[in-house]
Amino acid sequence: MLTRIIPCLVLLTTIQCGEPEPEPSQSDVLADACQDSCLKVLCSGVVDPEGDPNEMCRTSCAERVDAVLADGDACGDAYLRLHECLTAANCDEFQAWLVVEPDRVCTAQETVFASECPNVEVHDEMSAP
Numbered sequence: 001m002l003t004r005i006i007p008c009l010v011l012l013t014t015i016q017c018g019e020p021e022p023e024p025s026q027s028d029v030l031a032d033a034c035q036d037s038c039l040k041v042l043c044s045g046v047v048d049p050e051g052d053p054n055e056m057c058r059t060s061c062a063e064r065v066d067a068v069l070a071d072g073d074a075c076g077d078a079y080l081r082l083h084e085c086l087t088a089a090n091c092d093e094f095q096a097w098l099v100v101e102p103d104r105v106c107t108a109q110e111t112v113f114a115s116e117c118p119n120v121e122v123h124d125e126m127s128a129p
Contacts, residue, residue, distance in 0.1 A: 026076055027065055033083035034061035041098065043091040067120045075117040082109040082122070098123070 024032075038057035068079045085106035086094060097104040100123060113122055 026073075027069060030065045030068060030076055030079060030083075031058075031061050033080055033087070034064055037083045037086045040086065040089075040091075040094050043094065064120070068117060071117045071119055075113075075120070078109070078113040078116040079120075082106060082113045085109045 035054075035057045038061055039053060042053055068075050086097065089097065089105045093105045097106055097110075110122055113120075
């Protein structure tokens with residue numbers, strides 16, 4: 001009986017204790033956040049992009065992430081916090097943020113972003129995917 005259990009335990013240990021997945025790069029994390037926010041523009045139904053919105057967001061976000069990373073780690077952190085806030089917003093809140101209404105969500109994160117990322121326009125990136 002014990003001789004049957006040991007090979008099973010070895011097999012389970014090998015499967016469960018395999019190589020851990022590598023941590024995603026900061027660039028990958030920022031690009032994922034950007035794409036989530038970029039695609040959120042579509043939730044209001046106001047924007048009807050020509051072409052594939054996923055591809056447009058990928059291209060736009062790749063350029064945006066390069067600019068953010070060029071401004072340093074603090075900019076990357078501020079960018080991620082802003083996008084996390086925007087991702088949590090509902091469509092109406094996001095639309096209010098997009099058109100820069102005075103009582104919009106995420107203003108604290110936006111202020112930090114503007115301070116840490118002086119070379120990156122915050123509202124420009126999400127006016128349309």
